[in-house]
Amino acid sequence: xxxxxxxxxxxxxxxxxxxxxxxxxxxxxxxxxxxxxxxxxxxxxxxxxxxxxxxxxxxxxxxxxxxxxxxxxxxxxxxxxxxxxxxxxxxxxxxxxxxxxxxxxxxxxxxxxxxxxxxxxxxxxxxxxxxxxxxxx
Amino acid sequence: xxxxxxxxxxxxxxxxxxxxxxxxxxxxxxxxxxxxxxxxxxxxxxxxxxxxxxxxxxxxxxxxxxxxxxxxxxxxxxxxxxxxxxxxxxxxxxxxxxxxxxxxxxxxxxxxxxxxxxxxxxxxxxxxxxxxxxxxxxxxxxxxxxxxxxxxxxxxxxxxxxxxxxxxxxxxxxxxxxxxxxxxxxxxxxxxxxxxxxxxxxxxxxxxxxxxxxxxxxxxxxxxxxxxxxxxxxxxxxxxxxxxxxxxxxxxxxxxxxxxxxxxxxxxxxxxxxxxxxxxxxxxxxxxxxxxxxxxxxxxxxxxxxxxxxxxxxxxxxxxxxxxxxxxxxxxxxxxxxxxxxxxxxxxxxxxxxxxxxxxxxxxxxxxxxxxxxxxxxxxxxxxxxxxxxxxxxxxxxxxxxxxxxxxxxxxxxxxxxxxxxxxxxxxxxxxxxxxxxxxxxxxxxxxxxxxxxxxxxxxxxxxxxxxxxxxxxxxxxxxxxxx
Numbered sequence: 001x002x003x004x005x006x007x008x009x010x011x012x013x014x015x016x017x018x019x020x021x022x023x024x025x026x027x028x029x030x031x032x033x034x035x036x037x038x039x040x041x042x043x044x045x046x047x048x049x050x051x052x053x054x055x056x057x058x059x060x061x062x063x064x065x066x067x068x069x070x071x072x073x074x075x076x077x078x079x080x081x082x083x084x085x086x087x088x089x090x091x092x093x094x095x096x097x098x099x100x101x102x103x104x105x106x107x108x109x110x111x112x113x114x115x116x117x118x119x120x121x122x123x124x125x126x127x128x129x130x131x132x133x134x135x136x137x
Numbered sequence: 138x139x140x141x142x143x144x145x146x147x148x149x150x151x152x153x154x155x156x157x158x159x160x161x162x163x164x165x166x167x168x169x170x171x172x173x174x175x176x177x178x179x180x181x182x183x184x185x186x187x188x189x190x191x192x193x194x195x196x197x198x199x200x201x202x203x204x205x206x207x208x209x210x211x212x213x214x215x216x217x218x219x220x221x222x223x224x225x226x227x228x229x230x231x232x233x234x235x236x237x238x239x240x241x242x243x244x245x246x247x248x249x250x251x252x253x254x255x256x257x258x259x260x261x262x263x264x265x266x267x268x269x270x271x272x273x274x275x276x277x278x279x280x281x282x283x284x285x286x287x288x289x290x291x292x293x294x295x296x297x298x299x300x301x302x303x304x305x306x307x308x309x310x311x312x313x314x315x316x317x318x319x320x321x322x323x324x325x326x327x328x329x330x331x332x333x334x335x336x337x338x339x340x341x342x343x344x345x346x347x348x349x350x351x352x353x354x355x356x357x358x359x360x361x362x363x364x365x366x367x368x369x370x371x372x373x374x375x376x377x378x379x380x381x382x383x384x385x386x387x388x389x390x391x392x393x394x395x396x397x398x399x400x401x402x403x404x405x406x407x408x409x410x411x412x413x414x415x416x417x418x419x420x421x422x423x424x425x426x427x428x429x430x431x432x433x434x435x436x437x438x439x440x441x442x443x444x445x446x447x448x449x450x451x452x453x454x455x456x457x458x459x460x461x462x463x464x465x466x467x468x469x470x471x472x473x474x475x476x477x478x479x480x481x482x483x484x485x486x487x488x489x490x491x492x493x494x495x496x497x498x499x500x501x502x503x504x505x506x507x508x509x510x511x512x513x514x515x516x517x518x519x520x521x522x523x524x525x526x527x528x529x530x531x532x533x534x535x536x537x538x539x540x541x542x543x544x545x546x547x548x549x550x551x552x553x554x555x556x557x558x559x560x561x562x563x564x565x566x567x568x569x570x571x572x573x574x575x576x577x578x579x580x581x582x583x584x585x586x587x588x589x590x591x592x593x594x595x596x597x598x599x600x601x602x603x604x605x606x607x608x609x610x611x612x613x614x615x616x617x618x619x620x621x
Contacts, residue, residue, distance in 0.1 A: 052595070124611040128578070
């Protein structure tokens with residue numbers, strides 16, 4: 001039984017590494033999908049916690065990641081708008097999110113955790129507003 | 138000064154400053170010196186804690202209207218809905234929302250029995266379903282732009298109470314207990330009341346402490362004379378025998394505790410034995426209405442078969458407020474003996490359902506507001522009328538309404554609020570919030586309740602698995618517009 005478990009672990013590890021090496025070249029091309037949204041959500045959770053704990057550097061890294069991920073979202077909605085889809089509000093909300101994440105970085109540079117916390121809440125609300133009205137079935 | 142001698146010092150001199158102050162401040166609450174010392178013991182998880190800012194209120198009565206009443210049939214008068222009854226809902230009103238009504242979105246529905254009138258100086262609209270509450274219009278602060286996540290009742294009720302759709306987060310009352318401790322050492326700081334034959338749907342997960350220590354969870358008081366399971370002393374055991382056993386247990390535990398001065402779990406356990414002993418007297422007394430006057434009982438509708446059980450629950454809530462209980466969560470059930478209609482969930486025959494449910498709560502809630510006001514308690518108490526979501530303006534099953542999480546009414550009354558005031562609005566048909574910037578989600582309501590209790594929701598934190606958690610998850614904005 002123990003040998004079977006060891007063999008199973010090896011198999012999972014082997015295929016896992018191969019899968020990683022295959023997918024690596026595509027990693028830079030982040031696409032607007034559920035994974036991206038979940039990454040944004042978990043990064044946002046981390047951001048909120050790190051601001052509360054006054055971990056400035058970690059919080060800044062989270063805010064920077066969010067800023068970059070929202071840029072991907074913005075590109076997506078720009079294309080949608082250009083294609084004539086009715087998502088102008090989503091584009092506005094994404095721009096708002098980019099602005100908020102930039103402001104959070106500034107507040108964290110100034111060690112102003114209270115303003116950072118309030119702006120992070122604004123950011124989370126903006127995400128929520130967008131999800132409420134543009135979520136997929 | 139070590140822990141033990143500091144405790145002795147406090148007990149011997151009766152310098153329980155917080156307890157003494159509370160004893161003076163709360164009507165009906167008397168705290169002896171030893172207990173007052175217990176209140177300020179730093180190792181006691183329920184020791185009173187200072188708020189972040191001066192509190193406007195001391196207690197919250199959280200009136201959960203279980204099953205989701207149609208606020209379009211209670212407070213949110215829509216002349217356009219009346220005018221367009223029977224017609225289809227224009228697509229423009231449905232933009233951005235996902236509907237799931239069985240058989241699709243039907244025509245707009247208006248009850249033929251519904252009439253509307255404005256009340257008070259504020260001119261708030263009330264339907265004919267709430268004639269008693271309407272007389273208190275100027276005490277209420279309406280939020281007519283409430284939103285939430287529409288799911289099943291159980292899931293949305295969980296969100297209403299904990300802010301999350303999944304079990305595991307603390308309920309609002311648990312956060313309050315954690316952040317402020319107890320104001321009465323003889324009673325739990327967080328009590329849940331309900332009327333009807335069975336415990337509220339989805340049960341104790343709605344008053345759970347989640348990742349907070351268990352001591353902060355709500356204690357459910359059952360309807361009837363014996364409010365807590367297993368609280369009564371067994372008949373074969375005298376009070377003296379119990380006292381002697383507890384004294385011996387306490388002595389042995391204190392010996393153990395003196396060797397482990399930093400063991401807060403042990404302190405909490407010791408406290409729970411004593412609390413249970415005190416609660417055997419305090420809890421039944423707190424819910425015993427025999428000393429209430431006939432006039433008071435009449436005020437709450439206790440002698441009426443429809444209003445009786447809910448009125449009893451609200452009168453108990455008032456008595457708990459008097460005794461310093463911080464958070465009282467009241468879940469509406471059904472009138473005694475009623476088996477067909479057990480909540481506000483009116484997917485069909487709304488007239489019958491809401492006719493009964495509104496009658497069950499109207500007089501008792503009006504009585505509660507009047508009673509709190511006359512006792513001078515309304516200024517230090519917050520009453521919150523809330524529900525997991527509301528109901529659609531379109532019909533379902535011909536005579537009912539489906540769930541509506543996109544725009545509905547809740548109200549608050551009490552200290553620190555602009556009374557006779559309305560914040561936000563729904564669109565002309567009552568489908569969704571008119572201005573998304575004014576939308577009030579569960580987190581915003583929670584943040585506002587905490588603010589009135591003197592707690593900054595961003596600073597009310599607990600480290601769970603290395604992450605700083607707060608009552609409002611990552612959301613929450615205090616609704617400053619409704620604060621006085």
